[in-house]
Amino acid sequence: MQIRDRYAPSPTGLQHIGGVRTALFNYLFARSKGGSFILRLEDTDRTRFDQSFVRNLYDTFSWLGFRWDEGPDIGGRAGPYVQSERFALYREYAQKLIEAGAAYYCFCSAERIERVRREREEAGSKGLSRETGYDRFCRSVPAAEASARVAAGEAHTVRLKIPLGESTRFHDELLGDIEWKNEDINSDPVLLKSDGFPTYHLANVVDDHLMEISHVLRAQEWLPSTPLHVIMYHSFGWEPPAYCHLPMVMGLDGKKLSKRHGATGIDEFRRQGFLPEALINYIALLGASYEEGKDIYSLDELAARFSLEKLNKAPAVFDYRKLEWYNACYLRRKSDEDLAALLLPYAVDAGLFAAPGTAPDQGQTAVFTAAMPLIRERITFPGEAPGKLRYLFSEPPLPAKEEFFPKKADLGRTLELLRSGRARTKSLALAADDESAEASVKAFAEQNALKLGDLLMPLRVAVTGSRVSPPLFGSLRLLGPEKSLARVDRALAYLAGGESAGPR
Ligand code: GLU
Numbered sequence: 001m002q003i004r005d006r007y008a009p010s011p012t013g014l015q016h017i018g019g020v021r022t023a024l025f026n027y028l029f030a031r032s033k034g035g036s037f038i039l040r041l042e043d044t045d046r047t048r049f050d051q052s053f054v055r056n057l058y059d060t061f062s063w064l065g066f067r068w069d070e071g072p073d074i075g076g077r078a079g080p081y082v083q084s085e086r087f088a089l090y091r092e093y094a095q096k097l098i099e100a101g102a103a104y105y106c107f108c109s110a111e112r113i114e115r116v117r118r119e120r121e122e123a124g125s126k127g128l129s130r131e132t133g134y135d136r137f138c139r140s141v142p143a144a145e146a147s148a149r150v151a152a153g154e155a156h157t158v159r160l161k162i163p164l165g166e167s168t169r170f171h172d173e174l175l176g177d178i179e180w181k182n183e184d185i186n187s188d189p190v191l192l193k194s195d196g197f198p199t200y201h202l203a204n205v206v207d208d209h210l211m212e213i214s215h216v217l218r219a220q221e222w223l224p225s226t227p228l229h230v231i232m233y234h235s236f237g238w239e240p241p242a243y244c245h246l247p248m249v250m251g252l253d254g255k256k257l258s259k260r261h262g263a264t265g266i267d268e269f270r271r272q273g274f275l276p277e278a279l280i281n282y283i284a285l286l287g288a289s290y291e292e293g294k295d296i297y298s299l300d301e302l303a304a305r306f307s308l309e310k311l312n313k314a315p316a317v318f319d320y321r322k323l324e325w326y327n328a329c330y331l332r333r334k335s336d337e338d339l340a341a342l343l344l345p346y347a348v349d350a351g352l353f354a355a356p357g358t359a360p361d362q363g364q365t366a367v368f369t370a371a372m373p374l375i376r377e378r379i380t381f382p383g384e385a386p387g388k389l390r391y392l393f394s395e396p397p398l399p400a401k402e403e404f405f406p407k408k409a410d411l412g413r414t415l416e417l418l419r420s421g422r423a424r425t426k427s428l429a430l431a432a433d434d435e436s437a438e439a440s441v442k443a444f445a446e447q448n449a450l451k452l453g454d455l456l457m458p459l460r461v462a463v464t465g466s467r468v469s470p471p472l473f474g475s476l477r478l479l480g481p482e483k484s485l486a487r488v489d490r491a492l493a494y495l496a497g498g499e500s501a502g503p504r
Helices: 017-032 051-064 087-099 110-125 143-151 200-210 220-236 266-272 276-284 299-305 320-332 336-349 362-370 372-378 382-392 411-430 434-447 452-464 472-495
Strands: 004-007 036-039 103-106 157-160 167-172 176-181 190-192 215-219 242-246
Touching (some): 017 299, 087 103, 087 157, 087 190, 087 200, 103 143, 167 220, 176 220, 190 200, 215 220, 276 299, 276 320, 336 362, 336 372, 336 382, 362 372, 372 382, 411 472, 434 452, 434 472
Antiparallel strands (some): 103 157
């Protein structure tokens, strides 16, 4: 069988974690089977439709970097892939259901439908009736009379005739065999609205059939629609696709993932500095397990491993901390050049090289790229980089004097230590690498009976402006002997009282 699946979003909102998870699983499933992954825009709800949501969809997926094989933007053999361009088809298929006696015309006004719904709800709340929704009033209008009323121009909808007194069964690849009493299915749902537009149910089923969709992988919230879709397939005389309703995605509190838990829109994650690779890797694990002990997967590795058997029945829990962990991992895996290219715009915006918005000169670019090993392990988001590297491009402000003091040392001792540190500064700045710098300074500390940490603390603060900074030896090498010495001298003068006291 040719495997074909689809992501069928309604452009009535921004792309969020849930939607992208559905798209990604469909993509991975199609890839894993050598099948085709299709994008179909389900824009039948014209009141909530907005073109900006379509743009957001394309932007999101081009940023994430995975693509469909057929879709509105690239075409394909089963197009058009936008439902609003297929309205004539839906009318034709609704007509077929009427002719087969599987659907009927309904002439009830919106007011009547609303009144019936309310009355049934009230009766239900008093325990008098279990029935909800529409009362199937027009189901008993004789077909000839209904056709005559339609021909005379009377306003109408088309409703599906749910067979009563029966059950509908289908198999879900994850949840197993499912059976619904037909009485519990949405009571004779509308397929074609009075303006001739299809509802989701009609358009979705007709398109899945005509587009030869073999597998429907979709969010669990659609499960209640599936029995009526299956009834429609049978009414048309078509074979339903295989269904797989994906595990829910919850917040850490066990409630369905929503705004309450934090960002859910892909745009928001992007703005915060999450990388597409990190998001994809993390989202691919929401409800699926691949291999024990392996966390990092490229898109190709995921596609090679994905299968419906690897889905979990239990809801997935969205853990923002874990996503941050992925982001840090993916930042760490980048080469110096790639990482610098990624971080540079943040540094430019933050005014690292001159006024904000000013690009670096060649020398600054070289230093910035060479500084990547100093921060690679120390950032979770690109936006953290400028603050950590500012001292390489401009003199850091002098902190309070106590900041220079190693544990248990006073000002006098700190000055002695910094003078010793000054004597090593030039050779450290000229050392070939961390190892040789460390070896030489260690030997010096031992000879002079100094604790290495005590020796380096005031030097670190003098050079970087902070007790917690990127590695000192690398910083000294990047600054070079002259700048490094000038900073040490400035700190010595300040500590000795030559500079006006207090932080600047
Ligand atoms: N248009 C529906 C949605 O917005 C599609 C559901 C389905 O996959 O059948 O998710």
